[in-house]
Amino acid sequence: MKFAPSVLFTIILLLFFGATAWEARNFPILARILPWVVTIPCFFLTLRELLVQLRVKADHVNGGGSVGLDADQSNSSKNYKKAAWCWIWLFGLYIGIWVVGFKVATIMFLILFLKIEGRATWFMTTALTALAFVMIFVYFGPVFGVFWPIGWGEQLIKDMLGFG
């Protein structure tokens, strides 16, 4: 059975409220009141929303109104493809940070993103990356006492060199 993304999302929300209401039965009585006061009405409201969406979809299939399907219709496969690439870039940045740490990963990310996605010239890429490096790592970081995520690879190198 194929579901529109909006219907799938509503089903996920329904499962979320159901699961959290179920889990709350293990809490002491005073701790479970807020979860139940929120999850039980929200479960039924979400169920109602799901039924409305399914009914609207059925009407649309039968040639009726299309209210509520605007979101699904406007999110074409082309948009989702572009969005998927964007998320892949973001996941790639995370993997880079995990491996080599924030500083190295973001410099690599900036260079690759500006070159590939931004189609910037080498001059522009280098200039913008250098500007970001100076602004964030040389100025804002020390002035505001910002902490950087350290990667597994970065920590390994520090340990090997004795800076642990």
Next chain:
Amino acid sequence: MLLLGVAIGLAIGIIPGIGSTVGFALLLPFIFGMDPYAGMALLLGMSSITATSDSITSILFGVPGTIGAAATILDGYPMAGKGEAARALGAAFFASMLGGLFGAVALTLSLPIARPLMSLLGAPEFFMLSLMGICMVGVLSARRPIRGIIAAGLGIMLASIGPSTAVQCERYTFGQTYLMDNIPLVVVALGLFGIPETVDMIIKGTSIAAVPKLGKGIFQGIKDVLHNWSILLRCSLLGTYIGFLPGLGGSVASWFAYGHVVQTSKDKENFGKGDVRGVIAPECANNAERGGSLIPTLLFGIPGSTAMAFLLVAFLILGIRPGPDMLAKNLPITFTIIWSLALANVIAAIMCCFLVRPMALLTTVRIQYIAPFILMILILGAFQSTRQWGDMIGLLALGLLGWFMKRLEWPRPPLLVGFVLAGIAEKYLWISAQLYGLGWLLHPWVIVIAILTVVSIFFTYRWQKEQGIKKVAISHSGKQA
């Protein structure tokens, strides 16, 4: 710090797609450990000013710098087409300045009224106010109120992850150490709004091709504002009032003001074709709304919009607790906020008048050049919360949630407001129950607030349903024709 905030706000407001929400997301990492006065000046300087500089792209290119400037396009862009861009810009900047000052004055005047009011309110009343804030944001900020309420419920449930307020108990942590101290507010705010907006910016990938000629006439625009002083007063009042109501926000204020000036003007033929009144009304309302929305945020801790929810997050980072303390021991901070708001509006209007030409060039920068920096700062900002990988994973997960919510037309402000207010609401609920048992439900102000909440929700739901029925009727009659 105020000047820095104004400069950042000017840049943010002028680039389409980046509003004060992303501005807050960019500045939040840098206010950790800052002095509260400096932090407030920085944030308010930025936030107040995006509502001034956003009119530049609306007038010159027909592209709103922020959603609050969309109404300005209707008359501002045609004015630019007629060679009156400078006049429109002069009117927009001056109206924005005066609207912002009006909002600051309204905030100041609300203080003596609020002080005696605060003494009437106790834990039960604050619980009801929190509930009202959550419900009203849920109902008013969504096309379908039911989605707003569900989103608010989702926010409350996310906030309940971690230690319970009432009893020693860990909820929904599943043994994860990171979750045993609640999900940080900054991670939720940046994830829900910062990541989806940046991702969508990259997907759209727009920039403006070239800057049109500005011409002369900025002072003519300023004179137009003074000539139409009654529009300025009425629309500023409207903007302040709308800002005071949780859930509506700047875009509603500007459209309401535009609609009001069209309806109340005797000669309406020029509206939509380049009437300067169509620029003055939305711009002053948009800026006045900022002052109005600070009233419930500062005094009751109830954020009325996404920007105010971010400001509330910033308050908590800076160690400021909104509520009765803002009128007592934190009164100096309250006045700092008011003065920052007023000064920022004046400085921004002056800077915009002199710097409009170089600022317009910023709009030609490709979004792909800006977006990766924003992503970096978002990740860095989230990491400052607890300096654990959980912050970054939370940012990504909530970013995905926020992005899907945006795509599928589920409102995000109620989720954030529900998250922010859940802890406060639960705390006041337990204090009320411990002090009064169930008797707190019969307190007069509790009943008044409850009735107001139910009535507001009922009328809003009915009005939105009527709008929906009208829409379907129009589409059906179109098909039959």
